[in-house]
Amino acid sequence: MPELPDVEVARRNLHRWMVGGTIVAARCADRYLLRPGSPRAFEHALVGRTVAGVERKGKWLKVVLDGPSASQGRRLFAHLGMTGDWTEGSAGDAENAAPRFERARIDLERRGRALVVRYLDSRRFGRLVVSSDDIVEWTSLGPDPLAGGLDVATLADAFARSRRPVKEIVMDQSVLAGIGNILATEALWRARLDPRSPGTTLSRSDVRAVARGLRDEIARELAEREDRGPDGPAPETYETDGTFNAYGRAGAPCPRDGAPLARVTLGGRSTVFCKVCQVLRR
DNA sequence: CGGCATGTTGCGCA
DNA sequence: TTGCGCAACATGCC
Numbered sequence: 001m002p003e004l005p006d007v008e009v010a011r012r013n014l015h016r017w018m019v020g021g022t023i024v025a026a027r028c029a030d031r032y033l034l035r036p037g038s039p040r041a042f043e044h045a046l047v048g049r050t051v052a053g054v055e056r057k058g059k060w061l062k063v064v065l066d067g068p069s070a071s072q073g074r075r076l077f078a079h080l081g082m083t084g085d086w087t088e089g090s091a092g093d094a095e096n097a098a099p100r101f102e103r104a105r106i107d108l109e110r111r112g113r114a115l116v117v118r119y120l121d122s123r124r125f126g127r128l129v130v131s132s133d134d135i136v137e138w139t140s141l142g143p144d145p146l147a148g149g150l151d152v153a154t155l156a157d158a159f160a161r162s163r164r165p166v167k168e169i170v171m172d173q174s175v176l177a178g179i180g181n182i183l184a185t186e187a188l189w190r191a192r193l194d195p196r197s198p199g200t201t202l203s204r205s206d207v208r209a210v211a212r213g214l215r216d217e218i219a220r221e222l223a224e225r226e227d228r229g230p231d232g233p234a235p236e237t238y239e240t241d242g243t244f245n246a247y248g249r250a251g252a253p254c255p256r257d258g259a260p261l262a263r264v265t266l267g268g269r270s271t272v273f274c275k276v277c278q279v280l281r282r
Numbered sequence: 283c284g285g286c287a288t289g290t291t292g293c294g295c296a
Numbered sequence: 297t298t299g300c301g302c303a304a305c306a307t308g309c310c
């Protein structure tokens with residue numbers, strides 16, 4: 001599920017489902033997901049509150065809650081980790097039973113209707129954190145690409161300051177929030193730039209190409225998810241169905257020149273690229 | 283059984 | 297101080 005486009009879709013869904021609703025029950029028994037919180041604190045912080053808004057920065061979500069008085073606002077921060085997802089169903093239907101991998105459940109009342117919002121996460125690398133202030137994981141994020149954070153000057157600055165491979169810089173959440181392994185791999189393929197190139201070696205036009213690659217790939221993935229709609233196929237099924245140019249395609253022909261795509265490890269992450277058309281700066 | 287996985291953090295070492 | 301590499305976290309799937 002989780003890179004910027006997936007999280008943005010989750011944000012829009014949560015916004016549509018929850019804003020204006022009042023939380024009547026909240027349960028999460030998973031202490032690992034709640035770290036450093038507790039099931040009791042989770043329930044206590046949410047029940048009785050009204051949802052005022054749902055925001056996103058990078059891969060983090062922030063659900064803004066209103067208390068009985070304005071000074072009692074609380075926030076629920078959520079990260080999808082590797083396999084997290086949010087779903088919705090109306091309470092009372094046949095599907096009242098907890099689906100597989102349900103880790104948290106929030107019951108709301110909205111416009112006289114009861115609904116259930118669920119957090120599912122098979123691998124449990126996600127987070128659910130309640131706080132009355134912004135948490136450091138949120139405040140230390142760099143600018144978000146969809147909020148105008150993807151400008152060439154900022155990127156050029158980050159590259160100029162580091163000899164680390166360009167792919168690692170782009171995936172650094174304090175440089176740019178929301179870029180994961182798929183977006184970085186695809187953007188660099190689009191930019192025709194070898195992911196191992198040190199940041200300091202990039203030319204002005206390289207930086208522009210990386211920015212354009214990121215922008216285009218984010219837009220493409222967002223459009224793809226919008227096309228499928230909420231009742232489309234399960235997320236897992238659109239990872240490897242031919243929509244990627246490089247990600248997950250090691251050994252297969254590069255769509256541009258037919259050369260077999262190479263695979264290396266950068267920052268502990270699998271990295272696929274074409275040695276023929278993606279130029280290595282040094 | 284072995285290997286890989288869309289993410290993040292922390293540790294040890296150069 | 298910075299930058300790596302690597303393991304760990306917990307689990308599913310091919």
